[in-house]
Amino acid sequence: MLKIEPMGTAGGPRVGCAISGVDVRKLDAAGFAPIYQAFLDYGVIAVRGQELTIEDFLAYSRRFGFVVPHPSKSTRHPEHPELTVLGIDKFGPDGKLRPAVYLRGAENFHTDGAYDPVPFKATQLYSVAVPSRGGDTHFASMYAAWDVLPERLKTLLAGKRGAYRYGGRRQKQELLNPEDRDRAPVFHPLAPVHAESGRTSLYFDPGKILFIEGMEAAQSEDVIAELSERMIVENARYNHHWQVGDAVIWDNRCMVHKAAGDYPPEEDRIHWRVSILDREVPEEKLRA
Ligand SMILES: O=C(O)CCC(=O)C(=O)O
Ligand SMILES: [Fe+2]
Numbered sequence: 001m002l003k004i005e006p007m008g009t010a011g012g013p014r015v016g017c018a019i020s021g022v023d024v025r026k027l028d029a030a031g032f033a034p035i036y037q038a039f040l041d042y043g044v045i046a047v048r049g050q051e052l053t054i055e056d057f058l059a060y061s062r063r064f065g066f067v068v069p070h071p072s073k074s075t076r077h078p079e080h081p082e083l084t085v086l087g088i089d090k091f092g093p094d095g096k097l098r099p100a101v102y103l104r105g106a107e108n109f110h111t112d113g114a115y116d117p118v119p120f121k122a123t124q125l126y127s128v129a130v131p132s133r134g135g136d137t138h139f140a141s142m143y144a145a146w147d148v149l150p151e152r153l154k155t156l157l158a159g160k161r162g163a164y165r166y167g168g169r170r171q172k173q174e175l176l177n178p179e180d181r182d183r184a185p186v187f188h189p190l191a192p193v194h195a196e197s198g199r200t201s202l203y204f205d206p207g208k209i210l211f212i213e214g215m216e217a218a219q220s221e222d223v224i225a226e227l228s229e230r231m232i233v234e235n236a237r238y239n240h241h242w243q244v245g246d247a248v249i250w251d252n253r254c255m256v257h258k259a260a261g262d263y264p265p266e267e268d269r270i271h272w273r274v275s276i277l278d279r280e281v282p283e284e285k286l287r288a
Contacts, residue, residue, distance in 0.1 A: 002031075004038050007046070009235040015141045015255075016238025017042040024050055024060045024247060032063055039064070039122070040196055044139045044250040044257075046240055050126070052247070054080055057126050057272055064249060065121045065276040068286060071166065072175040075101075077272075086125070087270040097265050100174040106261025107207055109140060109232060112252050113275060114205045115166040116287055117186050121278040123257075124249035129270040130242045135263035137240045142201040142254050144236030146191060149202065153230075154191070156223065157202075161187040161213045168208040183287065185210050194254055195278065201254040204231055231256065242269075249276075 001021045008015035017038055024047055027035070038045045052060070058080065061067050069081045077083040090101045113120040125137070146154070163185040171182075190212070192203050206228040212220040239260075240248055250257060263269050 002034060004034070006042070007238050008042075009237070012235030013141055013144050014042050015144070015236050016044045016046070016139060016240070019045055019047045020049060022047065025052065025056050027060075027063075036064070039249060039251060043141055043143075043255040044238060044240070044248065047247045047249075048243065048245065050245045050247050052126060052245075054083060054272065057124075057247070058082060058274065060247065061124050061249075061274045061276060064124070065278050066280050067274050068120075068277055068281070070273070070275050071116075071180055071287060073177050073180070074175060082274055084273040084275075085270065086273050087129070087268065090265065102265055103259070103261045104175070105137075105257070105259040107258070108228075109138070109256040109258045110205045110207050111142075111203065111256050114162075114164040114188060114203075114208045115183070115186060117285065118277055118279070118281050119188065120252045120275045122249050122252050122276040123273065124247060124276065125271040125273050127242045127244055127246045127248075127271055129268040130244055131263035131267040131269045133263065134260055135242060135269045136260045137242070137248065137257055138260060139238045139240065139250060139255055139257045140232045141236040142203065142231070142256055143194075143197075143199050144233040145202040145204075145231045146200050148233055149230060153223070153226065157190045160190050160215070162190050162204065163187055163210040163213060164205065164208045165210055166208065168205075169210055170207070172207075180287075187213060192253070197254070199254070202227070202231060203253070205256070206231070 003021045005018045067082045070084045075084050112123045165185045204227050
């Protein structure tokens with residue numbers, strides 16, 4: 001029997017739930033409906049105890065939208081370009097730990113694909129190997145972040161857009177092939193209305209934003225610093241502790257996340273990962 005267990009802070013907003021009693025390979029439309037609704041309601045859902053092949057994982061992921069290849073070509077699966085494998089090739093030829101792999105996604109809370117003209121609707125990870133300790137993924141609700149912003153900031157941000165680029169102001173582009181670096185920035189509203197829930201959220205990524213359109217440079221820097229401070233609301237968080245066979249998908253339009261980046265580096269922590277769009281976008285229009 002399908003069981004949906006809220007995982008967020010008691011009394012806080014709905015953020016994160018664990019789902020059990022389901023085999024995602026065998027869902028008809030009626031079986032999938034409560035899972036999709038939980039994805040919308042909780043922002044991140046962890047479906048436990050799955051035994052998936054790559055094909056199964058891709059098929060289940062396609063139920064949420066259009067699965068597209070990630071811009072980091074070097075980490076794509078050779079036979080399945082839509083699949084990124086996280087946590088492999090962690091040690092370089094010299095035997096040294098590669099921080100770009102070990103600490104991928106761990107630097108700060110972020111939203112995936114803000115550097116693309118059409119950012120991802122969702123990202124899904126499937127856990128293949130887990131370390132003996134640490135290695136959680138942390139989530140926080142950007143609906144909650146927007147709700148508690150001071151009116152002064154809400155007024156300032158209404159109708160404004162952020163400019164984003166892969167690697168942001170620090171230009172960290174190690175995982176990109178040379179031809180994919182230094183693309184033009186793209187612009188996204190800072191206070192979008194969610195297409196399905198109708199709710200306003202904060203849309204902000206401190207590691208990818210360059211500036212806020214239509215603001216003096218100094219003010220733009222100040223607002224970026226203030227949003228970086230305010231974006232995580234303590235009672236609107238969920239930390240996922242991984243078990244092998246977890247399929248975790250988050251709504252990238254209203255959630256931010258980060259890897260804890262704290263597990264023993266000599267141990268394996270491996271995920272299959274897909275990026276999902278809300279509409280079909282021709283390959284040449286995927287990236288700016
Ligand atoms: O490895 C993780 O926990 C999350 C990494 C990440 O940021 C991502 O997959 O988008
Ligand atoms: Fe990420």
